[in-house]
Amino acid sequence: MGNSGLIRRDFNNPLLTAISGIINADLPDDLSGDPVPICTYVVKDTPFPYITIGETELVDLWDCKDEAGEQVLVTVRVWTSQSIHGGPENANLIAGQLLTTLTTTDPDLTGDGFRVGHYRLFGSNITIQEKNDISSRLIQIVYFITDTQTVQ
Numbered sequence: 001m002g003n004s005g006l007i008r009r010d011f012n013n014p015l016l017t018a019i020s021g022i023i024n025a026d027l028p029d030d031l032s033g034d035p036v037p038i039c040t041y042v043v044k045d046t047p048f049p050y051i052t053i054g055e056t057e058l059v060d061l062w063d064c065k066d067e068a069g070e071q072v073l074v075t076v077r078v079w080t081s082q083s084i085h086g087g088p089e090n091a092n093l094i095a096g097q098l099l100t101t102l103t104t105t106d107p108d109l110t111g112d113g114f115r116v117g118h119y120r121l122f123g124s125n126i127t128i129q130e131k132n133d134i135s136s137r138l139i140q141i142v143y144f145i146t147d148t149q150t151v152q
Contacts (some may be wrong), residue, residue: 010127015143016054018107023051026105028097031051031086036078036094048117049090051098058143069146076102078137088135095137108147 020038030049039050046064050093055075076098080091 013070014109015074015107015145016056018109019076019102020053021100021106022101022107023053023076026101028094028101030080030094031090031131042079047092048085049078051094052077052079067146069144070144072145074141074143076139076141078139080135082133082135091135091137095139099139102139107143 023038027037028051036049036051039052040054042050042052053074053076055077057073057075058070059073060071062071078091078094078098080094082088082089086093104147120143
């Protein structure tokens with residue numbers, strides 16, 4: 001059974017929707033104690049800090065006798081201003097909270113006909129863009145997703 005198309009690069013796909021739900025259920029706080037919102041669309045004057053979700057990359061596909069699935073890399077970013085809202089320190093705090101939340105809660109995809117077999121932390125990268133007065137933190141996690149219809 002082929003499995004191409006399990007995951008699409010659309011914010012509304014089951015995995016990204018589940019990740020958004022996990023983060024919304026336990027929004028990280030910034031240095032001032034305010035919850036940091038998730039932004040699906042960022043316009044020029046979006047106030048800092050905020051979180052974006054949605055960059056996905058299909059890392060691997062498998063299809064064997066009793067299971068088919070995908071290995072998907074998901075990227076979550078934290079954005080802050082370097083000159084206001086605590087800058088890099090705020091970004092580090094928010095990213096740390098996000099990382100804890102995302103690595104301790106499995107996305108529930110059973111209603112969509114999929115399940116997350118397991119996940120592993122792929123890595124974390126710090127990017128600071130001085131030119132635009134922006135601090136960002138990049139969190140990447142690999143999820144192993146199987147089609148529950150093929151699981152015996």
